[in-house]
Amino acid sequence: MAVHVVNEARRCLNCKNPMCRQGCPINTPIPQMIQAFLDNRIDEAGAMLFANNPLSLVCSLVCDHDKQCEGHCVLGRKGAPVQISSIENYISDSYFDRMKIERQPSNGMRAAIIGGGPAGITIAIFLARMGYGVTIFDAKEKIGGILQYGIPEFRLPKSILKRYQNKLKQLGIHFRPNTAIGGAITIDDLFRDGYNSVFIGTGVWRPKTLGIKGESLGNVHFAINYLNSPDNYELGETVAIIGAGNSAMDVARTAIREGARHVTVFSPSAHPKASIREIEYAQIDGVNIVCGKSAVEITEEGPIIADMTKDADGNRIIHKETAELFKADSTIIAISQGPKDKIVSTTGGIQTSSSGLVTTDDEGHTTREGVFASGDVVAGARTVVEAVYYSKKVAEAMDEYMRGVKDSQK
């Protein structure tokens, strides 16, 4: 039987110093939300969730709750913590479609949002509420970024993203799909066309490579590419996955659902990097996880796997003398992603780090006036809730900047 969220909510002690809130990266008002819910004020509970975090409905499903809110609940010290994620999900899901987001009258200014992932959606909602005209440009067909093209359906139903798309439309936000900025249209074109500021939230989509022989073979793929459209891949019965973070677990569990029978994840470290929850679910799905091993080469017959350890300085050492073929029909490399440089290479004045991430200050100002950035393209591969948290601050900085520009034109 499903969890009864009412029973879970009744377990909450309404702590004076709620540790759950401190554990939440976006400081969700958890005890207040639970109290409003128990007092039959569910819309009030929903309103406080969305005012604080426009992606509450998504975060209730995909955050690492064991480490965050639930991991900090005092009840977890001696027993089970309150299942905050289920309560938040119930409230957000019931409230979402009837939520009316108030919009200030148009202030005559426009913002261009490049990238419709969690960072871009957050900025778009905050700026639209303040009265800005907002257009989201995305290289892909649908909004959501990794939520749409990375996290699998069994963890985050795509219908939720459709509901977000409708909500953005109700707010008057324009969406230009299939439009990669840095191609036919550049940031300079956006300023030419009257956008008062530009936001870059393009995430990290360039797969990191192992730098070993065999990565370009026909039966070798990268995690982010595979998760984009798993139905297009014929992986065969036996699949080897190199890397053991959350993306690797998503790939493994998707491959099993797509028909693979033997899926093995090779973790370079002694403990897989993925969250315990994701590891447990992957194992329940039948995924085999092997620790302390990585690939030294990939062949058409499968990867050549060797032991891996760390020296006293934490550097990884591969023991080539232990190398042996692991027979697999396909190999998937899942060792994270870095940024693409399409925008930066077509726009002057935007500084990046040595790894290509966009350089900003704490409020998201890039080194080019009027251009802001946040999310994974600034911080590297992180989480949805972190992208939302920083983007809230950046939306305020964009508002301040655009109002300044308007005042200087008076």
Ligand SMILES: Cc1cc2nc3c(=O)[nH]c(=O)nc-3n(C[C@H](O)[C@H](O)[C@H](O)COP(=O)(O)OP(=O)(O)OC[C@H]3O[C@@H](n4cnc5c(N)ncnc54)[C@H](O)[C@@H]3O)c2cc1C
């Ligand atoms: C497989 C996988 C699973 C994950 N699971 C979780 C999870 O369970 N929980 C969690 O909290 N986090 C998870 N993450 C991380 C999380 O999804 C990201 O941290 C988050 O999506 C970052 O948001 P973003 O808006 O910065 O970027 P993205 O979500 O990457 O969105 C960027 C958008 O920009 C668009 N874009 C890129 N270049 C251009 C361009 N030149 N012009 C126009 N548009 C462009 C892209 O098409 C995309 O839509 C996962 C990541 C991966 C890869």
Ligand code: SF4
């Ligand atoms: S820490 Fe646990 S018991 Fe205390 S307010 Fe938060 S959810 Fe309720």
